[in-house]
Each structure stands twice: as C-alpha cells, then as structure tokens.
Amino acid sequence: MENEKLSLPNYSIPEDIQNVVAVTTLDRLYNWGRRSSVWPLMFGLACCAIEMIAAQTARYDMARFGMEVMRPTPRQADMMLVSGTVTKKMLPSIIRLYNQMPEPKYVVAMGACASSGGPFKEGYNVVAGIDKFLPVDVYIPGCPPTPQALIAGMIKLQEKIDKQSIKHVTWYNKEKKDGNYVPMPILGPDLIDVRRNAEIRDVAAAKESA
Amino acid sequence: MVTPLTATVDLVVRFPGIVTADVRPGYIGFIINKENLVEVATAIRDEFGFDLLTAVTAVDYIAENKMEVVYHAYKTTGGAGLVFRVQAERVDPIEVPSLIEIWPGVDFQEREAWDLYGIKFTGHPDLRRILMWEGFEGHPLRKDWKEPFFEEETKPFKSRWPDGQHTFAENKNPFRDNLNFPKDFDPEKYVVDKEEDLYASLERYTTKDVEGNMKTDHIVVNLGPHHPSTHGVLRVAVTMDGETIIGLKPVMGYLHRNHDKIGERNTYLQNIPYTDRLDYFNSMSNNFGYCTTVEKLMKIPVAERAEYIRVIMAELSRIQNHLIFIGMLMNDLGTMYTPSLYAFEERELILDIFEAVSGARMMCNYFRFGGVVRDIPDDVLQKIKGLVSERLPAKTDEMERFLNENEILVARLKGIHVLNAEDAIKYSVTGPVLRATGVPYDLRRADPYSIYDRFDFDVAVRQNGDMMDNYLIRFDEIRQSLRILEQALKQIPQGPINSQKAAYQVRVPAGEAYGRIESPKGELAFYVVSNGKPNPYRYHVRPASFVNLTAVESMCRGTKIADFVALLAMLDIVMGELDR
Numbered sequence: 001m002e003n004e005k006l007s008l009p010n011y012s013i014p015e016d017i018q019n020v021v022a023v024t025t026l027d028r029l030y031n032w033g034r035r036s037s038v039w040p041l042m043f044g045l046a047c048c049a050i051e052m053i054a055a056q057t058a059r060y061d062m063a064r065f066g067m068e069v070m071r072p073t074p075r076q077a078d079m080m081l082v083s084g085t086v087t088k089k090m091l092p093s094i095i096r097l098y099n100q101m102p103e104p105k106y107v108v109a110m111g112a113c114a115s116s117g118g119p120f121k122e123g124y125n126v127v128a129g130i131d132k133f134l135p136v137d138v139y140i141p142g143c144p145p146t147p148q149a150l151i152a153g154m155i156k157l158q159e160k161i162d163k164q165s166i167k168h169v170t171w172y173n174k175e176k177k178d179g180n181y182v183p184m185p186i187l188g189p190d191l192i193d194v195r196r197n198a199e200i201r202d203v204a205a206a207k208e209s210a
Numbered sequence: 211m212v213t214p215l216t217a218t219v220d221l222v223v224r225f226p227g228i229v230t231a232d233v234r235p236g237y238i239g240f241i242i243n244k245e246n247l248v249e250v251a252t253a254i255r256d257e258f259g260f261d262l263l264t265a266v267t268a269v270d271y272i273a274e275n276k277m278e279v280v281y282h283a284y285k286t287t288g289g290a291g292l293v294f295r296v297q298a299e300r301v302d303p304i305e306v307p308s309l310i311e312i313w314p315g316v317d318f319q320e321r322e323a324w325d326l327y328g329i330k331f332t333g334h335p336d337l338r339r340i341l342m343w344e345g346f347e348g349h350p351l352r353k354d355w356k357e358p359f360f361e362e363e364t365k366p367f368k369s370r371w372p373d374g375q376h377t378f379a380e381n382k383n384p385f386r387d388n389l390n391f392p393k394d395f396d397p398e399k400y401v402v403d404k405e406e407d408l409y410a411s412l413e414r415y416t417t418k419d420v421e422g423n424m425k426t427d428h429i430v431v432n433l434g435p436h437h438p439s440t441h442g443v444l445r446v447a448v449t450m451d452g453e454t455i456i457g458l459k460p461v462m463g464y465l466h467r468n469h470d471k472i473g474e475r476n477t478y479l480q481n482i483p484y485t486d487r488l489d490y491f492n493s494m495s496n497n498f499g500y501c502t503t504v505e506k507l508m509k510i511p512v513a514e515r516a517e518y519i520r521v522i523m524a525e526l527s528r529i530q531n532h533l534i535f536i537g538m539l540m541n542d543l544g545t546m547y548t549p550s551l552y553a554f555e556e557r558e559l560i561l562d563i564f565e566a567v568s569g570a571r572m573m574c575n576y577f578r579f580g581g582v583v584r585d586i587p588d589d590v591l592q593k594i595k596g597l598v599s600e601r602l603p604a605k606t607d608e609m610e611r612f613l614n615e616n617e618i619l620v621a622r623l624k625g626i627h628v629l630n631a632e633d634a635i636k637y638s639v640t641g642p643v644l645r646a647t648g649v650p651y652d653l654r655r656a657d658p659y660s661i662y663d664r665f666d667f668d669v670a671v672r673q674n675g676d677m678m679d680n681y682l683i684r685f686d687e688i689r690q691s692l693r694i695l696e697q698a699l700k701q702i703p704q705g706p707i708n709s710q711k712a713a714y715q716v717r718v719p720a721g722e723a724y725g726r727i728e729s730p731k732g733e734l735a736f737y738v739v740s741n742g743k744p745n746p747y748r749y750h751v752r753p754a755s756f757v758n759l760t761a762v763e764s765m766c767r768g769t770k771i772a773d774f775v776a777l778l779a780m781l782d783i784v785m786g787e788l789d790r
Contacts, residue, residue, distance in 0.1 A: 042438055046465055046786055047490035047572065049442070057554040072438040088388075089343055090443055090464040093435050117388070119484065122379065122475070123468030124350050124357040125342065128388050144572060188400045189347035190358070190389050197397045203384045204395040 027165050034078070034104070035066070035161040038154070041077035041097065042070035046084025048111040048144040055147035062147075067154055074100040079157070080134075085113035085120050086127040088191040095182050098134055103171035103180065106157060109136045110150060112143040119143065127191070133182055219258050219292060225250055232295070236507075236721015236740070239293030247296050247307045254283055254292060255312055261635050262286050262651075263313035265724065265752040266320060267737055268327040272353040275300045277329060280737065281309070282724050286635055286649055288656035293724070298329070308334040315638025317760050326351035326470070336411045341463035341789060344403045347392055351470055358383055358390035364745040365475050412449045413457030413767075428456060431771070435464045439542050439775040442785030446778075448771065455766045455774060460759055465789040473749030478504055478579070478716050481749065486573040488734075488751060489787040491531050494523040494564070495729040497577035502659055503725025503736040504579055507718050513709045516581030517661045518702040522594065523564070523576065524727075525691040525698070529602060530560040531730035532684040535782050536609065539681060542779040543622050549613065556605050559597060566590045579716055581708030591699065598695045606688050614682070623677040627765050627777050630675055637761035641732025641754050643781060646683045647675035653728035660727075664701070665694045677773075680780045687730075715744050722748075731755055731782050751790055755783040 013021055044052060055062045062068050071077045074097045086094060098107070109130050112118030117128035130136060137160055140153035170176045186192040192200065221229040221240045228246045232239050242250050254260050260283035269278045277298045284291040298304045308331035309316050320331045321340040328349035331337055338344065348355050359379040361367050369377045380386045409430060434445035443464035449457040469488065473481050485500045486493035498520055505512060512520070534557060537550030561571045567586055568574040576582055613619055629639070631647040644651055652669040654662040670686035672679035710716075720742040726735035732754030739748035758781050766774050 043436060044442060046442070046467075047487055050490055050572065054554060054558070057551055057558070059555070059558050072436075085465065085467050087464060087466055089466065090435060093464075097436055119487070120467040120472065121388070122357065122359045122361075123472055124388070125463075125466045125468055126388065128359075128380075132387065146571060186397070186400065186402055187343045188345060188397065188402075189392055189395060192397045192400065194397070196385075199385070200389075200391055200395065200397050204391040204393060206384075207391075207393040 027167075030166055031162050031164060035158040037069070038067040038079050038106070038157065038161075039069045039071050039077050040067060040079045040081045041074055041101070042072040043080060043097070044083050045086065045090065046113065048083035048114070051144045051147055051150060052081060052083045052110065055150045060147040060151065062151055062154065065151065065154055065158065074098070075102065077101055078104065079106040079108060081108045081110055082114040082130045082134075082136075083110040085118065086130050087125045088127055089125060089187065091127055091133065091185055091191065092187065094130070095133060095184055099181055099184075104169065105180070106137045106160075107134045108138045108140065108153060108157060110140045110153070111145055112141065115139045115141065133185070133193075135180065221250065221254075221294070224253065224257075229294075232293075236719060238722075239295060242294055242296050244296045244298055244306060248309065248312065250294070251281075251309050251312050254294065258292070259285050259287075260292050262640075263309070263315055263638055264291075264640070264726070264733055264757070265735055265737060265750075266309070266316045266323065267750045267752070268323045268329055268351075269739055269748045270300070270327060270351065270353045272300065277304050277327065279306050279323065279329060280722075282735075282737075284657070286651045286656075288651070290657070291724075302328065303330050304328060305330045305332050307332050308337075310334055313638065314636050315757060315760050318756060322756075325349070328352065338407050338411070339463075341466040343463070344405070344407065347390075350468070351474075356390075357468075357471065358385075358388050363475070364743070365477055365480060408447055408459060408461065412447060412459055426451065433774075435461075439778065441538070441778060441783055442788075444778070444783065444785060444788070446774075448774070450771060453770050453772070455769055455771055458763050458766050458774070460762060462756075462759075462785075462789050465785040467786075467790065469751055469790040470749055473751075474746055476746075476749075477744050478718055478746060479714065481746070482577065483573065483575045485751075486575055487786055488753065488790060489729065489731060489755070489784050490572060491534060491784060492527045492730055493572060493574045494527040494576060495727065495734060497574065498524050498660075499725060499727040499729065499734045500736050501577040501579055502727060503723050503738050504716070504718065506723040506725050507721055507738060507740055508579060508716065509719075510580050511709050512660070513581040513706050514703055515585075515705040516707045516709075518698050519567075519582050519586055519707065520577065520660060521662070521665075521698050522586075522695060522702070523567070523574075523582075525695050526560050526563060526594070528691045528730040529688050530557040531782075532688050533557055533609075535684055535730075535779075536613070536681070539776065539779040540613070540619075542775050543619065545618075549609070552605075552609065556602065559601065563590060563594055563597075566593075578708055578710075578712075580710035581706070583708075585707050591702070594695070595699055598692055598699065602688075603692060606685060606692075610685055619681075620678070622773070622776060623681055625674075626677045626773050627769060627780070628674065628676045629761065629765055633761065633764065634675070637764070638757050639732070639761050641728070641730070641758065641782075642670070642683050642687060643680060643732065643758055643761075645670060646672045646679040648673045653726060653733060657726065659725070662694075665697050667693045677776060677780050718742070718744075718746075726752070729754055731784065731787070732758055734787075751787075753787040753790060755781070755785075755788040756790075759783060759788065 109115045120126045121128050138157045183194045228243045229240050262284045265282040280295045325339040428449045431448045435443040445461040447459050485496040488496045533553040537553030540549035565571050568576040631649050634644045634647045650669045650671045667690045672683045718740040722739045724737045735752035737750040741747045
C-alpha cells in the first residue's frame with residue numbers, strides 16, 4: 001500500500017480491538033525505525049565539525065530527531081557526515097571508513113568544501129567535493145552551515161529514508177552485494193583514483209614535457 | 211607605544227664580512243653567509259639573548275634566482291625581535307644548515323620549508339615531508355610550481371572579471387579534476403610508500419631481556435587520523451612498551467588546505483576570509499593578526515573606535531576559546547559531554563554577539579585594513595556589558611567550583627607532563643602553555659600591539675608547568691580578559707570605524723612585515739612580503755598549534771598513552787591552524 005494512504009486504511013477493524021490494533025506497512029515500520037535512530041560516524045574534518053558539535057548541544061539539540069548517538073567506529077555507524085574540507089592526504093582514510101560502514105549507509109556532505117571544494121577548491125591538496133568518490137545523499141550548503149541548516153539537512157535525509165522500500169533497496173539485493181564498495185585511492189605523485197588508471201596513463205603519456 | 215621593528219643589535223660589527231645589513235627597501239635585519247649560519251645563530255642566542263626563535267620560513271625570489279630562509283628571533287624578556295636570513299642559489303639541491311641544535315623548536319618548521327620549498331636543511335635528523343605525503347611530485351610553494359587548477363598567477367582572474375565570463379577550472383585540466391601527473395607516469399607500476407621512513411624515525415628497541423628470560427617487544431600504534439580524541443585529523447605514530455610511550459611522531463597535513471599558495475594568488479583583501487578558517491574557533495583573532503601585519507606594511511593607522519572594537523572581539527574570542535578548551539579537556543578525561551555542554555552554552559552567547567556585528571557565527575570576516583567593516587550597534591554593546599559584568603564571571607566561578615577539586619581531575623592532571631621553562635623556550639612554545647611554566651611572556655605585554663598598553667591587566671602565570679597548571683591558567687586568562695573587556699567597554703569612544711576609504715584593492719608598498727598577536731593558543735603571526743603589486747608575494751602563517759606541537763615528543767616520552775590524549779587537549783591544537 002502507498003504510504004500516503006496508510007492513514008485511511010480500508011480495512012474494517014472489529015470494534016473491540018480498535019484501540020489495540022494499528023495497520024501499517026512493513027516499509028513504513030522499517031523506515032520509521034531507521035529514520036529515528038540514524039547514528040552518525042563521529043568524524044570531524046574541519047571547521048564544519050565545530051558546528052556539528054554545536055548542533056548537538058543544548059541550544060539546538062539534534063537529539064530531538066534521533067541522531068545524536070555519534071559512533072567513533074564505522075562498524076556501528078549508519079551515516080557519514082563529511083564535515084569539512086576533504087584533502088587528498090585524508091581521502092584514503094575516508095574511503096576506508098566508508099567501506100567499513102555496514103549497509104544501509106548514507107553520506108551527507110556538510111558545507112561548501114565537502115560538496116564542491118568550496119573556497120579551497122583551487123588548492124593542490126584539496127579534493128573538489130567528496131561526491132567524486134562517494135555517493136552523496138544530501139548536500140548542505142554553507143561555510144559552515146549553521147546548526148539549523150545542518151538539522152534541516154538531516155531532516156531531508158529522514159525524508160529520503162522514508163521513501164525507501166524494502167523491496168528495492170540495494171543492501172538486500174544478492175547480486176549487488178558490494179554495490180557500494182569504493183576502491184581505495186592511492187597517494188602517488190598526485191592522488192591516483194584506481195578507476196581512472198588508463199586515463200591517467202594516457203594523459204601522462206600525451207604530456208608535452210617532463 | 212609601539213616597540214621598534216628591529217632590535218638595536220649590530221651583527222655587522224660583531225661579524226664583519228660574514229653578516230651584512232639588509233638594505234632592500236622595506237626590509238630589515240641581516241643577511242648571514244650560509245656557511246656561518248650556525249656560528250652566528252649561536253651568538254644570537256647566547257651573546258645577544260634572543261632565546262625564542264618564533265618563525266622559520268622561506269621565500270622564493272625566482273627573479274633573482276635566490277631562495278631565502280627568514281628567521282625571527284625574540285627575547286622572552288620582551289622587546290623587539292631580530293630578523294636574520296640566509297640566501298641560497300636557486301639550484302637544486304638547495305642546502306642550508308639546520309638550526310635544530312640551537313633552537314629545537316625549528317624542527318617542524320624546517321620540515322615544512324623542505325616540503326613546500328625543497329630546501330635541504332643539512333644536519334636535520336628527520337627531514338621528511340610534513341604537510342604533503344612522501345612521493346608527492348614537486349615542492350608546491352615554489353613560484354614555478356603550478357597547481358592542477360592553475361588559471362593565472364594572480365587574482366582577480368581575467369576569466370571572471372570584468373566582463374563576467376566564467377570558465378570552470380575543470381575545463382582547463384585534461385582530467386577535468388584537481389589532478390596533475392608527471393610525464394609518462396604509469397599508475398600501475400607505482401610503488402606505494404609504506405611510510406617506512408616514518409616508522410624508522412620512531413624511537414624503539416627490538417627486544418630486551420627482563421630479569422632472565424622474559425622477552426618483551428615494542429608495539430607501534432597509530433592514533434588517527436580518524437580518532438575521537440585527536441581534535442580533528444591529526445595522526446600520531448607511537449611506539450609503546452606496554453602502555454608507556456617510547457617514541458612518538460605526529461603526522462599531519464590531513465587538513466592541509468594550501469593557505470599559503472592560495473594566499474599568494476589572492477589579493478590582500480581576499481585573504482581576510484581565508485584567515486577565518488585557520489583557527490576556526492577564533493576567526494576574530496586571526497583577522498586581527500593578518501590585518502595588523504598588513505597595516506604594518508601599509509603604515510596606516512587604525513581608527514580609534516575600531517581599535518576598541520577589535521580588542522573587545524579578540525578578548526571575547528579568547529574567552530570562548532578557553533571555555534571550549536575546558537569542555538574538550540573534560541571530554542578527553544572521560545566526563546563525556548556534561549562540562550562541554552556547559553561550556554558551549556556560554557559560547558553560544560558570545561557567538562550571538564559575533565553574529566550581530568558581522569553576520570556570521572564562526573567565520574566573521576569582520577576586520578578590514580584600518581578598522582572594522584561594521585560598527586557595533588548600541589544594543590549589542592549593552593549585551594556585551596551584561597555578559598562581561600554578570601553572566602561570564604558567575605559562570606566561570608561556577609565551572610571552577612564544580613571542577614577544580616574533583617578527585618579524578620586532580621589525579622589525571624596534577625604532576626603529569628611537566629614542561630619546564632627552559633624546554634618550553636627551547637621548543638619555541640608560546641601562549642598559555644609557556645606561561646604555565648612560569649615564563650610571563652604574553653605578547654600583549656611583551657611586544658604590545660594595537661592598544662593593549664592602555665589596559666590594566668596581569669599576565670597570567672603559573673609555576674609548575676604540569677597539566678593542572680595548564681588547566682588553571684585558562685581560568686586565569688578568562689578573568690584577565692574580562693578585566694580588559696570591562697575597561698574597553700568603559701573607554702570605547704564614538705567615531706569612525708575605519709581610517710581608510712572602502713576599496714576593493716589596497717595599495718601595499720614593497721617590503722616585508724612580520725606581525726604577531728597573542729592568539730588564545732599562543733603566538734599567531736603572519737609573514738607577508740609585498741612587491742608593490744595587488745597580491746602578496748609571500749604569505750606565510752606562523753600558527754601557534756603547529757609550533758607548540760614540536761615539544762610533544764619530548765614531553766610524552768616515558769608517560770602513559772592515556773595521558774597523551776589529555777596532553778593533546780591541553781596543547782589546545784586546532785587542525786585548521788596546524789595544517790593550514
């Protein structure tokens with residue numbers, strides 16, 4: 001049944017158990033459980049991490065939405081909040097953390113740097129957006145985003161979770177078991193994305209002079 | 211009162227033929243023959259008493275085919291500093307003697323100069339790259355090194371201005387990405403650096419016999435870069451005997467955002483918002499340091515009212531920094547969240563004031579050359595008065611009452627990680643960490659900038675140099691900041707907030723300037739070289755966290771790993787400033 005129609009169930013419930021029984025779909029129950037306990041990875045990269053901490057303090061209190069349990073280990077985290085500039089040197093660690101997170105997992109790019117490189121995009125050690133490597137679910141604009149903006153972004157993620165269906169999600173799909181595995185980049189003369197090895201070789205060979 | 215730009219020491223008379231005075235317009239100090247650097251530096255420390263070497267950095271004068279290493283030395287008794295430099299031909303290998311034997315505090319800074327400029331410091335025992343990784347191609351701060359997204363030498367780029375035609379930087383790069391590889395590079399044949407040099411630099415023992423036959427071995431542990439207690443993305447490689455630390459090397463650069471390189475492409479004004487993102491707790495202090503430096507170069511006065519506004523903002527910033535420090539220290543000691551929630555409550559009130567004056571909570575971008583960008587409205591001044599006279603003193607007392615005599619806190623802090631004054635100066639440690647060892651060195655008194663000489667306050671000093679004193683001195687500093695604030699709020703005059711006309715670009719005469727301020731973490735300094743053009747020729751940040759971390763290895767040897775976590779909190783490092 002469509003989620004929207006749930007509030008109007010066309011089942012006739014016997015009168016004596018009307019206050020005891022609720023009708024819902026498995027999807028809705030499943031998503032309600034997941035969206036109310038999104039555990040973020042305790043993971044701060046730069047300035048945005050400070051606003052992330054501020055969002056958890058008494059004034060903004062992200063716990064109201066069920067996502068305050070920060071886990072330092074990726075094994076227990078559902079969501080990676082990329083809070084700050086992603087540098088080339090840091091990227092392999094981020095990818096490793098992402099690969100270690102169990103499904104279902106989400107990535108939120110917090111702030112201009114994580115979304116696109118931001119003010120530091122031109123820097124030689126800066127990755128112009130984490131979405132070059134990880135599938136990003138929500139982008140939060142701002143430099144840094146205020147705690148309110150962060151919470152709004154989190155609510156967007158909850159809306160996204162609400163719309164997922166147990167029938168289609170990739171993590172129960174036997175064929176796509178490693179669907180979200182990202183190969184580890186290598187730190188060479190510059191950042192080597194191993195998926196682009198052939199391209200790197202071609203461009204380097206075509207280069208004019210050493 | 212402003213201290214003179216340079217100390218009245220005549221090195222030329224003392225070392226005829228070896229030292230020459232720097233006569234380039236706008237420059238001060240002395241040029242020392244490369245071969246005699248160690249000899250002269252020893253005399254500078256021992257004979258002339260410049261015991262604190264605060265900054266070492268390099269400048270690439272590509273037009274003259276020279277590489278220059280600039281040193282700034284100061285006396286911990288206060289007063290003006292001494293600038294001396296060596297010049298080397300710009301032909302690889304560029305070699306300059308290391309000063310690590312004289313001032314061990316140059317360790318990381320020399321490694322940085324090697325990493326970014328490719329200057330080999332002969333005699334440095336552990337000259338590895340520090341901000342980039344081993345294997346990275348080239349030395350990025352050299353003027354002939356171009357980043358992958360290179361568009362033009364200087365901003366504003368022609369593609370953006372004046373006709374507003376925008377091209378994406380991606381379209382100019384063959385990878386359509388921030389990548390650049392040397393000619394004929396084959397990624398599949400690349401041998402990955404296994405960081406053997408790093409592990410080899412750690413102190414270790416192979417196997418030792420303990421009373422008879424039991425054999426023990428060291429283990430190597432990597433803390434970070436993803437670790438809940440490293441305050442960001444610092445990584446520390448440690449060798450341990452059980453739980454005792456034998457050797458320790460910080461590994462950094464995981465947040466190296468290329469401030470120096472971007473800063474040299476930017477115009478002077480464009481750099482102000484970038485300084486916000488150095489020490490992201492204290493954007494006001496960073497603005498202060500940068501504007502002070504450029505004003506020194508431009509030789510312009512600061513509007514009277516703006517001077518007061520600057521002091522008010524910088525001191526508020528210091529208070530909230532120390533509050534966070536206390537909260538984070540408690541987090542690392544194990545009282546997860548409760549004290550830091552109290553600290554953040556007060557911090558929010560101060561951030562409200564920043565937001566009211568500048569429009570942003572954290573990245574204020576509030577200072578301009580010659581003043582500040584907006585005036586403080588009267589109601590905000592009233593709000594600050596309320597905070598300073600009632601709320602903050604009461605809350606500071608409350609925190610002290612709750613925490614100071616806590617049994618666990620005392621057990622974890624008292625007598626742990628003692629740093630003596632001699633070592634602290636040797637390692638160029640500044641800020642509260644230095645003052646906790648009994649050295650009353652506060653730039654607001656020792657080398658007064660802005661209008662700090664008008665205020666009546668004491669330099670907070672503690673004598674033991676252990677963690678407990680480091681913790682208590684933060685409360686002392688909050689109290690002194692409140693004292694300064696009270697006076698500043700009483701004295702603040704009406705008037706213009708900027709001595710200059712608003713302009714998109716400033717004219718900066720050729721020369722160099724080293725401006726330093728007492729940021730909450732220690733000495734924050736900027737070294738700016740101008741060649742008269744709209745962009746700085748050299749823009750260098752001397753961050754407090756980075757240099758203070760030099761002392762960490764010697765402080766930790768022989769202590770427990772759990773205390774190291776507390777020590778990192780105590781040094782009050784912040785990665786944005788550490789890695790830049």
